[in-house]
Amino acid sequence: MSSIRLFLIASILAILTLFNFVAALQGYQASLREAEQLFDNQLYQTAKLIANLHTEQIQTPPSPQNNLAYQVWHNNQLIATSAPSLRQPIIELLPGFDHANFNGYRWRTLVFYDDNHNNWIIVAERSDLRYMLAESVITQAVLPILLGIPLAGLLIWLIVSRGLKPLRDLSEQLKNKQANDLTPIAIPDLKSELKQVNHSINALMRRLGSALDREKRFTADAAHELRTPISALKVQLHNLREEVPQGNEAFAQLEAGVERMQHLVEQLLSLYRSTPEEFSHQMTRLNLYELAQEVIANQHHDFEKCNQLLELEGDNCFVEGDPFALTTLLQNLLSNANKYTPPGGQIRVTTEAVGGHICLKVEDSGPGISPTDYSKVFERFQRLSHIKDVAAVQGCGLGLTIVKHIADLHNARTSIAPSSFDTGTAFIILFPRTPDSHD
Amino acid sequence: MFLNSVVLILQEILEAALLVSVLMVFSRLDERRPYWLLTALSAGFAGSLLLSLNMANVSEWFDYVGQEVVNASMQYAITLLLALFAFSMSGDRSPGRQRLVTICMVASVAFSLTRESAEVFIYIEGVLSQPSHLQPTLTGAGIGAGIGISVGILLYYSLFWLPRCWITSCCLLLLALIAGNMSSQATLLLTQADWLPPTAILWDSGHWLPENSIPGHLLYALVGYEATPSVLQGVAYAAGIILVALMGWLGSRQRHLKRQPLLADRKED
Amino acid sequence: MTRIIRYYLRFALATLCILLAQTSMAGTPVIELRIKDHLFFPETLEIPADTKVKLLVINEDPTPEEFESYELNREKVIPGNRKTVIFIGPLPQGEYPFFGEFYPKTAQGKVVVTP
Structure with a gap:
């Protein structure tokens, strides 16, 4: 359920995001404070400038912009204003910075007392505009940090994947190993x-x-x-x-x-x-049909004893193989069929070419094997318990293991299926087809 | 707009992320597939969309206090669901209990998301009508969401660093805190709606740790910190914690009671 | 046992009814607060000390706003062109700033509690 890779990517990215974003937040707040200071200073300079102008000069508004407003009061008389509509004092005449709402906006205000002319000067700047200006500058600085995170995430993903590759290679090698392959694992450039x-x-x-x-x-x-x-x-x-x-x-x-x-x-x-280490290679081209005929002839009396009908079907099929081992294979398959088929039953041996394979099939009309037990059949000393009177049947439980070993030595595939009789099992051995296997 | 949107989004995401992280830890301990989260997220998303689209009408219910009543009901529901979750997750592993655990997890996260993201939707909707605010707001939302989700992820992983036997109790404790927070917030909302009487202030820690500071916001989202909580809120908070702890204890006691006769049976065999 | 529980339930219900009746019955003063162009009008609300007040907030903007105050412990969304009710108090003497969480740079105000 839990993966090292997901853990590494998620937690590294989370820490990176957390630190960067909190730092960006701190930076934003500090910059905004600085900007406020700067704007306030500017407002103060404006107030001083207005104070030093002559009354006639300030009668006409110095700039057409409406983000700045001012009033000059002398002895409770309004002597100058930025807009004729501003007749009431913008704010109480107390020196210092403050905020006020008028004209449908919020304003940053500065009340300044001019000693030289005994004038009260009120300057106001639109709060929202100066805030937006400051903010757009600062957000431009913060935005790259935000946009950098997906890129960082991609790089972290690549690096973590690369770092975990040796582990993946190792598990891949272990997964691909055959069950009987005990050779050591070799990984180049091991970490x-x-x-x-x-x-x-x-x-x-x-x-x-x-x-x-x-x-x-x-x-x-x-x-x-x-x-x-x-x-x-x-x-x-x-x-x-x-x-x-x-x-x-x-x-x-x-x-x-x-x-x-x-x-x-x-x-x-x-x-x-029949183990690979002990098997001596004496592969020759031999006729499977003839071999089956031979083995059947030798074991015929076992079947007669049980009154079982044994038939051989098919044509001449040629495989590359060891005659001794294949004889053992056939003997074992036949004696297996003989043992597990009740008296009077039927057994059929077929050799035929099917597609790219030579197929050897031994079918019986015995009680059959349930599909869930198919995988157990080839194990050593495995005798399936569901067969009635299992103890009465002679056998040591090695026959089919030997069959499997010999089939493996011939690169043949073994499989089990229901037989074509009403009941019973079919053991199928698929040999690879040699050039001109079939005459 | 930037800082504002950071705070707003962060608070909402953090509250949901805390609940989701703790429940995800339980779900992983239980070897449950995290599909329940997808269900909960989509239900929560749908719910918040529904709520935010109808907010104008909802707030006129009950003589203009519909918003408080709806939100408070959802928060009380989360408290009860968490208590039920604590009870059923510490109990036996029967299929009925397992289903109850899933329902509690999905419903509590869905309610939590409905409430949290409805506010975000309304906010974003308002901002969309003013293009000049769009960039700072979205940047702020990104930063806030990033911090909130990161805290959730780190909390999730760091809970697994605890010794195995402590994880469950720690998560239960966190759930109890969430439940207390929910019931306290709901109580505050009902006071605001005048459905519950106003009570005296329990303490004032505004000078030490103002709510309007980054640690204040974080603590508010995580454990429901208030600088000036009322007596009723304190009672509701304690009640939420005790309810979850009690239900968790009852659930685990029931499991022990059930286990004992089993052992006795085995001995007879 | 059940009789005792039933008795207590009836008692609790009665208490709740009385409480609810009390809270809504009393002649709570109503104060109007308007939101226009993301500004609060009036900017300063004066209310008497130790009295519960019903704040009638009217949003004249098409955009939603959220009334928020850490000092008052209040938080409520007001949809565009709608009105809503927020109960505050009783409060001790002092100044309690509030703001619109969606437009906090402009929407600012305060409640002044006078004796």
């Missing part, structure tokens, strides 16, 4: 404030990377080491079968348990082999 952040992030990445490595290696080593004792167990079981009576429940359980353990270990090993 000193961000050095520690960058350093800490990179150290964290390194630690995370080595922890992940250790975990992977441990899994692979453990799986590898477990293979031999499991093989030995299977041999012993085979030998034992001769001595155990047929239909012994405990023995059947034991055999199934060992079978499951072997499967898990094999899956763990193929998971490890």
Whole structure:
């Protein structure tokens, strides 16, 4: 909600505005006081000038302007005035400056007593006019301060944006990072404030990377080491079968348990082999349709056991890939479909060219997966709980993770959709199309 | 015209900016989107336009004291809305309460703006008929608005510099001061309209801090400073503060009461 | 409980009525103040001490004006070519300047409270 940039721009601009405007206000008041003083002095000079003129000279108004008025009184007799209509004293005859209203205006007045001629001289200047004159001069000085603020705001905005750019770059780099990309972040010309952040992030990445490595290696080593004792167990079981009576429940359980353990270990090993670091590149151009045919032929008896209808549709499609890895991918997809489709259900494998892709689709008529769970499907050891009798289904929850790994290695996209049957799921793998993929 | 327009605009903007800043702090603490402010600003703008266009008629209501009565009602309404806000914002987080909080915020800002900007509109309208006054007036309005808005922004950010646990109490205190100010001003208006009896002067600090000085104007806009307040105004001010504080306390007490049985339930589980 | 509250409400209402009646009933002196060309006429208003006065302000200008006085604690907008009423006082003896906030350089005046 709150942004550093907005905070910096708003508060800097506010402080700048506050100080400048208050200073302008102070300047205005001081200048206006000065101007008042100046005008008053001028009025005083005018009064003295009038005092020194002869009565005949002042009979005719000295200037046609109507912003100045005067009266000269001698022994309560009006002897001169600026306008014939001004017969009453403008203001009480008390020496000094004051204000008075007459002729529909407000006037600044000065009463001056001339000792030489025993004359009272009243001079008045229009208040509003002299104020307007002073004010227009001073506002001209204040206006640039006001107009400068938007310009200052623009510059502050540019500078703050520029100053925060390294931070934005860093967050941009972090945002664009792939989930499995743990390489250190490199920002050219790093600012000193961000050095520690960058350093800490990179150290964290390194630690995370080595922890992940250790975990992977441990899994692979453990799986590898477990293979031999499991093989030995299977041999012993085979030998034992001769001595155990047929239909012994405990023995059947034991055999199934060992079978499951072997499967898990094999899956763990193929998971490890399908990580980018361990994957050995043996890409060749191969026919996906033929490969599917082969895998189906090998696994056909699993489907027959469950009375499931398995069909293969499509044409010859060629992809660049590793035959061993793609066989594993197909095996896993098929055994997944086999496990989660009830007996008597349908499974359809399709290979076809769609647009710029080669599409491998495995559909089943099982219970299906709710769209909210789509993202979880490819996670390790994820077995969706909504499927009934989940415990009854054999599996370790690694199959689809391996599928995803292998698809990633082939730059293929995996996705899930409802199947074209009434119920069920479609697993779709989109391989990039090689030149002449389709014959 | 310049200084005059600075003072006039500054006073009106400052009063509104104070209220808006404090409510914005609450709204951010509540992680509420600031759309309510847009609603409040447009409602206030429309209201002030309506009021300023009809001012000539409004002031003839109630035997020529319509202006005082309308303004005072709005100020009393703001006081009550702030008290209601203090009550509902310190209470629980039910949707009903949340809606009440939004209504209080929008209505109080809208009323405040209606009152403040109606005067500005009338002033600007009068000035527009005299082109010679236009430049100094607009310059002054710009300076006044700039200072007022800047103070509002700085107040908003500086409230966040307080320790987290103090922000709410500080904002409540400011709201209480605004409420006191509003109710005191409204009381003064009703005295001016002769709807309330005139009372004796509480104190005279005109020599120490004249109202007609920059700090005097600032304090008037921020906390309703008066050099010569009447007894009734003092009572109204105190009543406004106490009302907001009491409602805030009642709201938070109610929340505690509601929370306790919840904890007891959990223990039984 | 409710009976007590009702009693107090009735009492408060009665007091308010009496107060309102008192304030508007008394023969408050009326003083006229005119605004013309952004000037106050008369410039000086004389009112007796400790008496409430009803000021009838008539704005003869087409522009609005705001009667404002810090000393009197009064503030009121008078629209152009309209009149309005402002109550002031009771006041102790002294001088209380007022001005038109919209045209403060010309619209100036004062209330002189005489014993």
